[in-house]
Amino acid sequence: MSVVSDQVRRLDAQLDRIPFSHxxxxxxAAHHASPEPSRVKDLLRIIKFLSTTANASTAAQPVLSEWxxxxxxxxxSLLAEPDEEKELTQYETDLEWLLVSKATVQTYGIIMNxxxxxxxxxxxxxxxxxxxxxxxxxxxxxxxxxSPMRLWGWSQxxxxxxxxxxxxxxxxxxxxxxxxxxxTWGSYMSRNWQQFYGIxxxxxxxxxFADIQRRAKSPFTLSREEARQKQSKLKRLRExxxxxxxxxxxxxxxxxxxxxxxxxxxxxxxxxxxxxGVVERSVALMDSVLNDVxxxxxxxxxxxxxxxxxxxxxxxxxxxxxxxxxxxxxxxxRRLEYILKEHLxxxxxxxxxxxxxxxxxxxxxxxxxxATVLVFSSSTILRILFNRKKEILVWIADxxxxxxDFWFNWIVEPTRKVIGTIxxxxxxxxxxxxxxxxxxxxxxxxxxxxxxALDRPISATGxxxxxxxxxxxxxxxxxxxxxxxxxxxxxxxxxTPLMGAVRGDLVRTLLIQVQKTKVDVxxxxxxxxxxxxxxxxxxxxxxxxPGILVSIAVFQYLHNVFSGGFRRDKHADxxxxxxxxxxxxxxDATPTPNSLLSYKDHGxxxxxxxxxxxxxxxxxxxxxxxxxxxxxxxxxxxxxxxxRSQLRTVDRIRWVYSKWLV
Numbered sequence: 001m002s003v004v005s006d007q008v009r010r011l012d013a014q015l016d017r018i019p020f021s022h023x024x025x026x027x028x029a030a031h032h033a034s035p036e037p038s039r040v041k042d043l044l045r046i047i048k049f050l051s052t053t054a055n056a057s058t059a060a061q062p063v064l065s066e067w068x069x070x071x072x073x074x075x076x077s078l079l080a081e082p083d084e085e086k087e088l089t090q091y092e093t094d095l096e097w098l099l100v101s102k103a104t105v106q107t108y109g110i111i112m113n114x115x116x117x118x119x120x121x122x123x124x125x126x127x128x129x130x131x132x133x134x135x136x137x138x139x140x141x142x143x144x145x146x147s148p149m150r151l152w153g154w155s156q157x158x159x160x161x162x163x164x165x166x167x168x169x170x171x172x173x174x175x176x177x178x179x180x181x182x183x184t185w186g187s188y189m190s191r192n193w194q195q196f197y198g199i200x201x202x203x204x205x206x207x208x209f210a211d212i213q214r215r216a217k218s219p220f221t222l223s224r225e226e227a228r229q230k231q232s233k234l235k236r237l238r239e240x241x242x243x244x245x246x247x248x249x250x251x252x253x254x255x256x257x258x259x260x261x262x263x264x265x266x267x268x269x270x271x272x273x274x275x276x277g278v279v280e281r282s283v284a285l286m287d288s289v290l291n292d293v294x295x296x297x298x299x300x301x302x303x304x305x306x307x308x309x310x311x312x313x314x315x316x317x318x319x320x321x322x323x324x325x326x327x328x329x330x331x332x333x334r335r336l337e338y339i340l341k342e343h344l345x346x347x348x349x350x351x352x353x354x355x356x357x358x359x360x361x362x363x364x365x366x367x368x369x370x371a372t373v374l375v376f377s378s379s380t381i382l383r384i385l386f387n388r389k390k391e392i393l394v395w396i397a398d399x400x401x402x403x404x405d406f407w408f409n410w411i412v413e414p415t416r417k418v419i420g421t422i423x424x425x426x427x428x429x430x431x432x433x434x435x436x437x438x439x440x441x442x443x444x445x446x447x448x449x450x451x452x453a454l455d456r457p458i459s460a461t462g463x464x465x466x467x468x469x470x471x472x473x474x475x476x477x478x479x480x481x482x483x484x485x486x487x488x489x490x491x492x493x494x495x496t497p498l499m500g501a502v503r504g505d506l507v508r509t510l511l512i513q514v515q516k517t518k519v520d521v522x523x524x525x526x527x528x529x530x531x532x533x534x535x536x537x538x539x540x541x542x543x544x545x546p547g548i549l550v551s552i553a554v555f556q557y558l559h560n561v562f563s564g565g566f567r568r569d570k571h572a573d574x575x576x577x578x579x580x581x582x583x584x585x586x587x588d589a590t591p592t593p594n595s596l597l598s599y600k601d602h603g604x605x606x607x608x609x610x611x612x613x614x615x616x617x618x619x620x621x622x623x624x625x626x627x628x629x630x631x632x633x634x635x636x637x638x639x640x641x642x643x644r645s646q647l648r649t650v651d652r653i654r655w656v657y658s659k660w661l662v
Contacts, residue, residue, distance in 0.1 A: 003610050003637060004116065007249070008062045008109040012052040014255050015101050018094075018275065043095040046072050050102035063109035066340045073103055078333035096329040100336065101279045107336050108252055111286055112245065114344065115293075118351050119241045119607050122234055128360040129231035133224060143223040145365055150219075230358040236296045237354055242603030243300045244293040247307060249606060250599065250639060253282045280328070283335050284314040290339070290347045294354065300600050410547030418540040438522045445515045446478045452512060453485045456505060461485060481520075486512045571615045575661040578612045579654060582636070586647050595642045602639050605646075609637050619660045629657060 049072055052062035064072075073079055076099055088096075132142045255275055288310035292303055311317075316331055360366070385392070453474050457466050466474075474485060490509035493500025500506035582605060589601040597605065613633055620626045635641070636649040653661075 002113075002116075002613065003606055004109050004112045005062050006634070007112070008105055009052045011105045011108070011253050011255070012062070012102065015098065015105065016051070018098060040092060040095065043076065043092070043099055046076050047095065047099050047102060050099065050106060063113060064106050066110055066344060069103055069106045069110070070337060070340050073333050073337055076333070078330050079337055080330075082327055082330050093329070097276055097279070100329045100332045101275070103333070103336055104279050104283055105253065107339060108248065108282065108286065110340070110344070111290070112248055114348065115241055115245045115248075116607060116610055118348075118355075119238055119245065119603075120611060122238045122241075122355070122359075125355065125359040126231055126234050126238070129227050129234070132227045133231070136220075139220060139224050139227070142227065143219055144369065145361065146223065147219075148368070149365065233296060233354070233358045237294070237351075237358075238604075239300050239600055240293050240296065240303055242607060243303060243598075243600040244289040244307075244603070245606060246597075246599030246601070246603035247289060247304065248286065249602060251282075252285055254278065276328070280317055280332055281311060283332055283339070284311045284317055287335065287339055287343065288314070290343050294347065294350050296354075304599060406547070406550075411544075411551060414540065414544035414547060418537065418544055422537065438519070438526050441515070441519050441522055442479070445512070445519050446475055448512045448515060449478045449483060449486055450474055452489070452505070452508065456489055461488075481516075483512065483516055571619055572661060575612060575615050575619070578608050578615065579650065579661070582608045582612070583647070583650050586643055586650065589643060591643055595644070597639050597643065597646075606637060609633055616657070616661055620657070621660070625657070625660075629653075632656070 050064070050069075076096075078096060078100065132138050255278060285307070288307045291310065292298075292306050295303065298306070316335065450471060453461065453466060454471070457463055461470065463470075477484065486509050489505050490513070493506035493509065497506065585601055585604050585608065586597075589597050592598060613630070616629055617626055620629055632649060632653050636646055636653070638646075
């Protein structure tokens with residue numbers, strides 16, 4: 001789908017609403033009176049082929065090819081001279097007009113497509129020259145790339161100058177004239193080689209001095225000037241083509257009714273014959289645009305004046321008012337054939353020549369330096385690869401082993417542990433101490449305290465003996481962390497530390513307290529261990545996350561490489577720049593008195609919309625988004641609502657479709 005396709009469909013639908021003044025009786029009489037009853041059927045068949053909604057092929061691709069339109073015109077017999085003796089009914093005349101009108105619409109679409117195809121790539125060429133002029137490095141690279149061409153041109157100039165000098169030095173001889181063949185001139189040169197060699201040396205010396213005196217510029221400066229001149233010509237070509245495109249969009253096939261399919265006003269629905277004049281003037285307009293659009297010496301304003309003046313002065317539009325108009329469809333058909341057969345190919349060739357002369361150099365010119373280096377170093381590269389064959393194979397094997405180890409150690413094993421945690425696998429529990437360590441140390445502490453109390457009841461409790469209930473009470477307090485019996489004895493021995501260490505139980509109580517400290521530490525570790533066990537699944541996913549992230553990044557990169565993800569990102573970036581260019585066109589445009597875009601600005605806007613449509617339709621997710629986007633693009637491309645409305649439409653496109661386009 002494109003802007004041109006929509007325009008062709010709209011115009012074709014308008015032509016389908018032409019009210020013909022005939023009835024069934026008139027049609028029946030025409031069939032009986034006509035010497036060729038199949039004439040009407042042939043016209044209807046060709047009209048059907050030229051229609052955009054006649055079949056599935058034209059509905060999908062509404063603009064036919066040049067060859068198809070020429071073939072259908074030839075089949076209609078409109079390219080031949082009309083038979084003056086043959087009487088045509090009004091219905092047949094109307095069908096002929098409808099046929100040439102639909103052929104005009106198809107030619108109109110072909111020309112617009114050709115102009116769009118010519119103007120869109122010019123931005124890339126202009127951007128290339130911007131890159132060349134952006135830095136001294138780029139300019140120097142361009143100078144080196146084009147140096148062989150410059151040397152060849154300089155050699156050709158020396159050759160031609162030497163040939164002219166040698167011809168003048170020959171005493172009245174006509175053997176070396178410019179009209180003589182090369183073989184005679186070559187034989188003369190073989191006999192006068194010294195003279196020719198001296199002339200060449202003199203020509204080179206004089207030409208070098210003349211260049212230095214005339215220009216006194218370095219090759220670097222000359223290269224930059226050449227880049228500026230070519231860029232200027234491309235910009236002029238872009239402006240002229242955009243102006244021609246804008247003229248065709250706004251002035252070509254203007255049947256009134258604002259171009260809407262459902263409009264009931266306009267020339268078509270007025271049941272008048274004015275639409276035939278519109279078709280004739282549109283054909284003359286297309287011819288005039290193709291004649292002058294490549295004349296880069298004139299400005300845009302002069303080009304537009306010449307186009308409209310050419311239409312007004314067109315000799316084929318000066319038809320006698322008393323003429324019944326029966327020859328006019330033939331005249332229009334022959335002019336369409338001329339445009340399709342002669343004018344379009346000539347225009348395309350001239351435009352391509354301009355682009356070849358002023359566009360970026362070919363790939364051979366841009367890449368001959370690295371290609372030459374690669375060719376001369378290919379043997380060295382192959383020798384290095386052959387000598388390091390074993391190392392390369394080892395690198396490849398190590399790379400495979402690294403990928404394998406990464407997969408199993410950082411993906412498979414952490415995943416297995418996470419699954420084991422979810423299933424409460426005892427082998428996957430996270431622990432910083434053994435399960436029964438705290439219980440055994442606590443029981444040992446309990447026994448130490450009870451034995452100490454039984455051995456030293458007076459120091460521990462102040463009684464001479466302990467009952468079973470007292471021993472049970474001591475056990476309970478020890479389990480709760482109370483070591484009162486041991487601390488009493490410890491406090492007593494501290495009064496006389498030396499005697500307590502020799503005769504008392506100071507060392508014993510100290511060791512019991514050491515055991516108590518160990519139990520307290522294990523209790524704290526048990527708390528930490530419990531906390532870790534409660535978050536075991538979290539730690540499992542933390543261990544799995546790095547491998548998952550790396551794998552996702554690798555798979556995403558491979559997906560982008562093989563499924564066009566990078567292309568989608570590039571298209572999104574390009575959409576952003578296209579929206580910027582559209583906003584710049586609307587902001588910097590010089591409006592007409594009605595606050596509308598000029599022909600040139602409208603043509604540039606249509607070109608950017610063409611690119612935006614092609615890119616955005618690949619990025620938008622559903623048909624609903626695409627349909628609404630096309631409606632917004634149509635509002636943006638309409639030059640009837642004013643620049644302010646178009647700028648608001650640009651803002652609407654930005655915030656509605658920013659998720660995909662920006």
